[in-house]
Amino acid sequence: MPRILILEELTVGKIAAGEVVDRPASVVKELVENSLDAGSRRVVVEVGNGGRDYIRVTDDGCGICEADAETAFKKHATSKIAKIEDLASLQTLGFRGEALPSIAAVSRVEISTRHESEDFGTFLRVEAGTTKERRRVTRAVGTTLQVKSLFYNLPARISTFKSRATELRRIIAVCTNYAVAYPEIKFELFHDGRLVLSTLGNGKMLDALVNAYGSSLGRELLELKELAAPATSPLVQVRGFISKPAASYSTKKHLFTFVNRRFVRSELVEKAVKRGYGTLLPRHAYPFAVLSLRVPPSEVNVNIHPKKHEVSFYRPDEVFHAVAESVSTTLRNSDLIPEVVKKAGTGSFSRQREKERQREKKAESEEKRRSRRDEAKHEILQTSFQFQRPTTEEVSKNEKEGGGTGGRAGTGTGRGSSELNxxxxxxxxxxxxxxxxxxxxxxxxxxxxxxxxxxxxxxxxxxxxxxxxxxxxxxxxxxxxxxxxxxxxxxxxxxxxxxxxxxxxxxxxxxxxxxxxxxxxxxxxxxxxxxxxxxxxxxxxxxxxxxxxxxxxxxxxxxxxxxxxxxxxxxxxxxxxxxxxxxxxxxxxxxxxxxxxxxxxxxxxxxxxxxxxxxxxxxxxxxxxxxx
Structure with missing residues (x-):
């Protein structure tokens, strides 16, 4: 009796889905990448209960035409490439044709879309990979795709989900990464109807970083200096921001690498960043860095893993030295002396205490006023200076007043080591x-x-x-x-x-x-x-x-x-x-x-x-x- 069997289509789909989709954040990643490939200018992500209840992504991209709507949910169906040679000129994030069929195999999916060439839209309801409903609808150009009951037919996979807060944090990380890589696109993320993340979409990476990580980060960042590529090797263009050495961390999780605007994890680039800092950082410390590399598609292999979070460079030496030199040049031409700033909320002159004191003074007698002034003098003498990162309020006020020694936040300009005065x-x-x-x-x-x-x-x-x-x-x-x-x-x-x-x-x-x-x-x-x-x-x-x-x-x-x-x-x-x-x-x-x-x-x-x-x-x- 034969023991080797050919698996049925539904079983194959569920197994294959595990390579692409393993948690709500991976669903968000695949859907957002589709929106970006569609040429969207605005992407709205909505999730409920950390993505367990529903995930909805809406964009204003080109949409899907009626004839292609069902085909999009078939395995290895894609509009990105037609043959393997097309990978050498790939300009999109997706290309494997696995995301939508993998998601549909383990969830209940509803899609409403309208192509820019059509006067009507198309609605599909797909469950466990099978189309249950199809009709025409009236809607604007673009696509809305909603995923419900993720892994409802694979209960064991649901047990691998972490807490609601953890799953939401991972979704925020996905949206943040692409908001930074595509600063010209407006991103919005809602959780249970509440706005969690919103970017301006004005094309400035620094503004996207500030929206995602807070305005206090801007003071710590230096914009990478653009290097003139050698005539013999115009291979890599490096853009992005790095932190001053004073803002360092004990892990690599604040190193973000984008290759042709695709978020990846690259040990080569991470080590090149460390090499660029040289002795400016302790051996086991890492900076905050966002690097966006432009590499000819023919010089990088993105077809390594179904999740597409790994790449391989065909000329790694040139990539390594381009990144290291860009980081090193930026640091050499920047003022890196840490400043002594007042710790927020300490001393007698924090804003809240000062306001309270002003209100109290109005109701006090002249004698009490003199007494409080004496106390204030004593507090001035007792105030201690502390070295730490500036708070958001202090950064904002300092920028308005034109203060600081590192130039405009995020520009990377300032007094370099050659001008140490x-x-x-x-x-x-x-x-x-x-x-x-x-x-x-x-x-x-x-x-x-x-x-x-x-x-x-x-x-x-x-x-x-x-x-x-x-x-x-x-x-x-x-x-x-x-x-x-x-x-x-x-x-x-x-x-x-x-x-x-x-x-x-x-x-x-x-x-x-x-x-x-x-x-x-x-x-x-x-x-x-x-x-x-x-x-x-x-x-x-x-x-x-x-x-x-x-x-x-x-x-x-x-x-x-x-x-x-x-x-x-x-x-x-x-x-x-x-x-x-x-x-x-x-x-x-x-x-x-x-x-x-x-x-x-x-x-x-x-x-x-x-x-x-x-x-x-x-x-x-x-x-x-x-x-x-």
């Missing part, structure tokens, strides 16, 4: 750790002496490395060092012998369970005791272990890894050689650090990503003393 004469050292300096604009700059010295020494070491023809010289120890190694340390050395020799360590095996170190990199000359040599080697090896291959090709991989190892080596040496926090400096010592910072190529952070300085603006000082 700190006066060479420092004012004072406080807490034996920080140098107080002043800018030409009369802002106060508080400099972390250790972080600043690290940056200065790091760049000097890099400069010497390049001048020496990319060689790392070593210094022979007065006597060979025979460390006591744990089993873990022993095998670390065995696995990385060649790499350590490239970095300037002269070591050789001594018996079965030990090594002898005869020379160390000259950058550590006079700075390392014997007990610190293995510590530095471990740090270098650990850094090597965290280096990820970011571009394809053996030569590119070796080059990327060597650059990362050099950063670890030179940043460690710079840290060892730098003045420490708590160390009292002479006036000339402070002056030397300020001068070195002014000459640095990237003076805003130490090699490990910590800020070297923060700014207290003249405007903020005058506001605190009630002079504004």
């Amino acid at each position: 700190i006066r060479a004469a420092p004012l004072y050292q406080v807490l034996d750790s920080y140098i107080v300096a002043q800018t030409d604009a009369d802002d106060l700059i508080l400099i972390d002496q250790h972080a600043a010295a690290e940056r200065i020494n790091f760049e000097r070491l890099l400069e010497k490395y390049w001048q020496s023809g990319r060689r790392i010289n070593n210094q022979t120890l007065l006597r060979p060092y025979l460390p006591e190694l744990s089993p873990h340390q022993l095998y670390l050395l065995r696995e990385n012998e060649e790499m350590l020799r490239e970095m300037g360590f002269d070591l050789e095996r001594f018996g079965e369970d030990s090594y002898v170190v005869r020379a160390i990199p000259v950058v550590f000359h006079g700075m390392l005791g014997e007990d610190e040599i293995i510590e530095v080697i471990e740090r270098l090896v650990e850094g090597e272990g965290e280096v990820e291959v970011e571009v394809e090709g053996e030569e590119s991989s070796k080059r990327e890894k060597k650059e990362e190892r050099l950063k670890v080596l030179f940043s460690t040496a710079a840290c060892k050689a730098s003045v420490k926090a708590g160390e009292k400096l002479s006036y000339e010592g402070m002056r030397e650090i300020v001068r070195g910072l002014k000459a640095a190529k990237m003076p805003f952070t130490c090699p490990h990503g910590r800020p070297t300085m923060i700014r207290l603006t003249k405007r903020e000082i005058e506001k605190r003393f009630k002079r504004r």
Whole structure:
């Protein structure tokens, strides 16, 4: 008796639907993509109970003609391509012809549509992939598609849904992604009849970001500088926004990549962004970034997964370096000094308390007024400055007043590192750790002496490395060092012998369970005791272990890894050689650090990503003393 059976059509449809549709957010994604491909100028998404009860998407696109209405729900039916070669010139988000039949196979669908060439519309009701009703209707050009009872015929799938709030959050994320990628289209999202998200549709990506993430984000963003593509490789155009290093996160979830306006997750692009930031971010910190890449369709493969959230570049090296260079150039030409701002709701001058105080003063006697003024003076002296992100209210007011030091929000303009206008004469050292300096604009700059010295020494070491023809010289120890190694340390050395020799360590095996170190990199000359040599080697090896291959090709991989190892080596040496926090400096010592910072190529952070300085603006000082 044969045991291999051909599955019936309905079963095949339910199984295939799981590859495309797994929760309400994936339904919203597919329907919104259809609306965008239809040339819509306005897309309205309505969901009930986190998408469990219904999902309705309405657009003003070209619509579907009467003859194609039923065909659209058949498997692999699409208007986007006719043959496989068309993928090389694909300009749409959809192309597989799987979305509508997959959704219809596991839900109850109603569609009302009218094509721009027809005087009437078409209504269809489809249930479990079968058309139950069809008629003509009167409506405007465009399409409304409603999905009810998702997975009603697959109860086990419903149990995989998360809470209503979680499913709604995922739907918001889908709508937000496409609202940012298509800022010229007006998006609206309603949940249970309440407006959740609305964009202007004015074509400005920054406005779409502000509508989605809040106006306080605008102050933190820098617009990517457009690079002139080399004549030999006009492959990638990079647009978008990145955050200043001070606004960083511990995960990658705030990195958004769009390739030809399709939202994707690309490790290549994410690593290129990190490479562009270089030492401006700590190793395990990530920025907020929205990158929109334009790549010829023939240079990218989007046909990897039914959900189309993965892509493969045919020339990854060029994509990687275009993104990294765009990010790096933008940061080099921007003012990245964090500002000291007043924490919202603290101190005696928050708006609410000030209004209450004004009302109280009207009813108080002259004696009480004097008493309250004395209290206010005391509070002024007690008010502490705190470094944090500005609030929405403060950003809005500051923009109206023309304040801030980073130029207009989101433009990415401002004083670059080449224009760091700190006066060479420092004012004072406080807490034996920080140098107080002043800018030409009369802002106060508080400099972390250790972080600043690290940056200065790091760049000097890099400069010497390049001048020496990319060689790392070593210094022979007065006597060979025979460390006591744990089993873990022993095998670390065995696995990385060649790499350590490239970095300037002269070591050789001594018996079965030990090594002898005869020379160390000259950058550590006079700075390392014997007990610190293995510590530095471990740090270098650990850094090597965290280096990820970011571009394809053996030569590119070796080059990327060597650059990362050099950063670890030179940043460690710079840290060892730098003045420490708590160390009292002479006036000339402070002056030397300020001068070195002014000459640095990237003076805003130490090699490990910590800020070297923060700014207290003249405007903020005058506001605190009630002079504004």
